[in-house]
Amino acid sequence: MSDKLTGALSAMDPCAAVSLVGRSAELRVVHSLLATAIDRGSGLMLTGAAGVGKTALLDVAAQRAAEAGFRVLRVTGSQFDRTVSFAGLHQMLQPLSEEIAALPTHQAATLQAVLGLSEGQPVEFIAIASAVHAVLSQTATRARPLALIVDDAAWLDRPSAMVLGIVSRYVRTGSIALLAASRTGDESFLSGTGMATHEIRPLDDTAATALVAERFPALAPRVRRRLVAEARGNPLALLELPSTLDKPQQTERGTLPAVLPLSDRLKRIYCEGVSALPAGTRRLLLLAVLDGSGDLRTLRRAMATPEARPGLCPAERGGLVQVDVETGKLVFRHPLTRSAVMELSTSAERRWAHQVLAEEFPAGSDRRALHLADAAVGPDEHVAVLLHDLAYDTLRRGDAVGAINALLRASELSATGAGKGRRLAEAACLGANITGDLRNVRDLLDNATGADSRATRSLPAAVAAASQLLNGEGDVDTAQRLLVNAIDNDATLRQSDDTMLSEALHTLLRVCFFSGRPDVWRSVDTALSRLHPHAPDPQLPVMRAALGDPAHLALPVLPRLDELTSDLHRETDPTRIVRTSAAGAYVDRLPGSRSSLRRVVDDGRGGGAVTLAIEALFLLANDAYATGQWDDITALTDEGLGWCTTYNYRLQAWPGRFLQGLLAAARGDDETARTVANTLVSWGNPRGLGILRTYSAHVKALSALGDADFGMAYYHLTSVTEAGRLTSPHDLWLLWDFVEAAAHSGHHAEATAHLETIRALGVHQLSPRLAMIADGAAAIADQASVDRDLFERALATPDAECWPFDLARIHLAYGERLRRARASGAARPHLTAALATFERLRASPWTTRAANELRATGLQPRPTNATKARPSPLTPQEWHTAQLAATGLTNKQIAAQLFLSPRTVAAHLRNAYPKLNVTSRAGLRDALTGLAGEVEG
CATH class of the missing domain: 1.10.10.10 (Winged helix-like DNA-binding domain superfamily/Winged helix DNA-binding domain)
Incomplete structure (x- = not known):
């Protein structure tokens, strides 16, 4: 039977089907203890801080022991029963009444007296211990070992603890597994017995994050990271802290407190030590918590005494704080002690502390403004103005969430309805354009109107409403009217500050881009001309030219765009990173923005500017398509589309879907490409979204070109562009497609007209890739000849390998021309080069075209x-x-x-x-x- 038990334990995976995250090492220790106890008893004391998961491990141990065939006895110490003699032994012996009756008479009588089942009085502890050991040894056999599990050992009543301490010395004489747990530093019945101990350490950050994500999947990433940092690996804290936050705080639609509140269970753990401190020490700790720097000099000045350090002595002796010997700063041994200090303070004490700390910082500083705001009781316009300025400083540093929180607090402190309404509208504007939660925008605007009926006519309110219309339903026409009217009504375009005016114009730029109609851009041009030369943002003229009409307007602004792009590595504002990168998309400046865009994505993953992170993901996917990193496109777009669904960004999703459709067309997945293209049109046409119609035509044309159906490709392209005209920014991405489709389908005059426009506009000067494509397109326009000079010039473009799909299509076209000119030997290298690239990209339609051409030269593809x-x-x-x-x-x-x-x-x-x-x-x-x-x- 014992062999069967040993086999069962050997076959059992210590970590299988157990929900304890990050405890595989501890589970193996428990498993080893049980396996050893079958042949010779063994004991182990688990130690660790309160809440670290000792009880959870004991629960798993009891479950595993029972599954392996052990008889399990459990004892739990408690503060309530600590004064009740033999309460612990009573828990342990209660299930053994039959075994006790089978003991020798004197031992049975001893244990019955202990249990109160007879009128006899318990004898000395050694006799009781001998009887307990006898019944345990009699119960524990190799056929059915015994697992004795003791939780909170330090809280056992003293008589039970003394008896179990004696028994623990002899567990090796029987098949007994003794597993106990106690807080680190607490004396228990096992102290001094020589029994092995194992300390349960806090979870590492990876396991802690996994635990919170598993139990609270709806938590925003930044909130999750904050909880993990505060809990310091304590599983109880990780599981309890989320319950102290309301729904908006959990999803980051509400403001997280500077110090997290504690649940009732956590209060019992962390408030105990703080509540025992003298009042003066608690006040000093409160100042330390609210200051957050740990600077003892600040604390000394704030307490108006040079002898502040002795006031910390009780807290130091209690193990709550320590002074770091290297930095000289005050450090809380556990972050949740800070929460306990806050829990035990009154609102009046907290306001006093903030007021004292505010005086420690100079006028105009961020810290002074924040402390004054927290010290304020009612409306205070002076502090509201300070917070308003702080909000935009925070925004420029790249913390949009912090900026909105500052604006919301400023609105609460506003002394007038107009001030409150304006600041709420500004918060709504930033929320709609940057942080990404459209669900809050309408509530903020309604609150702004409630504070001041004129708030809805302000520029910030118009930007917020337009962004909601644009990003949600894609209503570009209404969004444009709102923005144009608000800008025109904004006095001389200087009634609002530069930030709000800049947001209005950037939003209008997006409206114009998605509308896809050249006439709509006149509204932007009118506003910028009135502002010239004092535009509120130097990015605006660059974006208007490079994003709005790169073929006609980008060339003069390229030096400035290159300067902005080269400075992105130093830029902290994600808004400026994304806008600069977007301006460079059609003129091939995205490679210079990659690392900065990834920072924006990381910020969004951490709960920062989600709107910008979505745009950054799709810009990175654009870059991946152009540079042949096609396997990255799906992951990038899937993540962005997931955020679009979560935050209800309907319009924002279409650039991502377009890229997925383009990839499907390039790889021959015609069904997916067709579905995406048709959906783009069906959603975009009723809303007047011309860019979606262009996206759709691009996907359909690429599918047709892959199948060498040049007539159909020409049909799709001429539905959105016209020969000899480059009116849409996206026309730059269709140069090769249009000339190839026109030249192969008999529209030679149209192909020539397009090329003349390309030359006249100097498109080849916009980027090396466009120069390569322009030369290649010129080489294929005349079907009757092979212009080797143009082909060779295109292929000799510096760094041509950076754009493998475009380069391979030029190689393919060159090889086709050479083969038809009966120069098969010269055609083969180009066709082979094209084939190799198409195979690497898994561009199957082009692979087929290149392979067929190669066979026609007499060479069988490898x-x-x-x-x-x-x-x-x-x-x-x-x-x-x-x-x-x-x-x-x-x-x-x-x-x-x-x-x-x-x-x-x-x-x-x-x-x-x-x-x-x-x-x-x-x-x-x-x-x-x-x-x-x-x-x-």
Whole structure:
């Protein structure tokens, strides 16, 4: 039977089906204790701070012991029963009445007296301990071992503790597992017995975060991080603290208190030590909590005595605080002690402390304003003004949530209805445009109107309402009317401060972009011309040009855009990061914004500016598409779309869906591409969202081009653009598509007109990628000839490999032309290069086109496994140059075949030699053969 028990324990996974997060090591310790106890008894004392999870581990131990065939006895000490003699033994022995009756008469009588079942008096402790040990030994057999689980051992009554202390010394004489738990530092019956101890440590941050996420999945990420930091790995605190927050605070729609409140259970743990302190010490600790810096000099001045340190002695002796020997600052040993100090203070004491601390900071400082706000009892316009200014300083530092909280508190302290209404409207504006929770905007605007009926006619209110209309329902026409009227009514465009005026104009920019109608941009141009040269934000003219009409207006502002982009690594305001990045999207400046955009995404994941994080994700996905990092697109867009659903951003979702549709079209998933394209039109057309119609045409045209259906592609493209006109910013992304579709479908005049416009506007000067595409498009416009100079110039664009899909399409077009011109040998390298890139991108329609063209040259494409193959270290040009060199051809002969110069051929070979680990032509054949095998997988 014991072998069966041992086998059962051996087969049992110590951590399986257990809901204790982060306790795998402790569970293995318990499992080992039970396994050892079968053959020879063993004991273990678990120690740890209150709430660290000792009882939870004992519960699991009892469950596992029972499952393994142990008989389980449980004893729990309590403060209430601590004065009741033998209360602990009574809990343990109650289930053993039958076993007690089978003991020798004197031992049975002893235990019956202990249990109060007879009139006899208990004898000395050694006799009681002997009887207890006898009944436990009789009960515990190898066939059915005994698990004795004792919780809160330090709270057992003294007689029971003494008896169990004696018994614990002899557990090894039977099949008994003794597992007890007690707070660290508490004396218990096991103290001094030599029994092994195991300290239960707080959870690490990873486990703590997982526990909170599992039990409270609705918590906003930033709130979750705050709770994890405050709980310091204490599981009880992690599970109790969320219950002290209301729903808005849990989802970060409400303000989190500076010091978290405690639940009743946590109060019993953390308030006990604080409540025992002298009143003066508690006041000093309250100042320390509200100051937060730990600076003892501040505390000394605030208490108006140079001898402040002795007042901390009771708290230091109680283990609540300590002075860090390195920094000299006061440190609370556990963050929740701060909460206990706050819980035990009165509102009058807290206001006193804030007022005292406010005097420690100079006029105009943020800390002074915050302390004065917390010390205020009723309306105080002076403090409201200070908080209003603080809000925008906070916003410029990138903390939009903090800015809104400051505005809300400023509204509460406003002495007039007009001030209250204006500040609520500004909070609504920032909430709609930056933090991302549209659900609060209407409530804030209603409250603003209740405070001042004129608030709804203010510029901030108009921006908030327009943002809600735009981001929610996509109502661009109503949003535009609201914004234009509010801006026009804003006196001389200087009634509001620069921040609100800037928000209004940036929102109007977004309205114009999504409308997709060139005439709508006149409203922005009118406002900017009236402001010139004193625009409230230097980004506005840049965004108007580079985002609104890059083909016609971007060239003059590119130096300023490049300057703004190069400074993004130092920028702390996520609003400016996203707006600068968006301005650079159509002119290929996104690579310079990547790291900054990722910071914005991280901020959004942490509960910061969610609206901006959504835009940042989609801008990163745009960049991933252009630069061939296609496997990243789905993850980026899925995350952004998830936030759009959570925060009810309906319009904001469509750029993400467009990118998913574009990826589907490029990879031949025609059903998904068609569904996305049709949905874009069905949602966008009734709302006048021209950009969604353009997105839809782009997706449909790309699908058609992949299948070489050039007539259908031309049909889709001409539904949103016109030959020889670049009226939409998105037309820059359709240059190649339009010329290819027109040239292949017999619309030669239209292709030529488009190219003339491209040349006249200087599109090639906007970015190297656009220069490459412009040269490539010019090369394919005339179907009757092969313009090798234009093709070669396009392929020689610096860093052309950075845009693999565009580059591969140019290689494909060049190869097609060369093959049709009966230059099959020259076509093969280009077709092979295109095929390799399309396979890596899993662009299956283009893979098929390139493979078919390659076969038509008489060369069978090499079989590849794009998902498993190791990428070649050589570029396509290096590969084909090395292949020809391996056959014995000279540089001049290779140059003639590949339409390159001998110098270029020599450069390709110099690059290829070290990559192949060879030093001359002699080793090329073997190296290329081995590499081909590896690449083919």
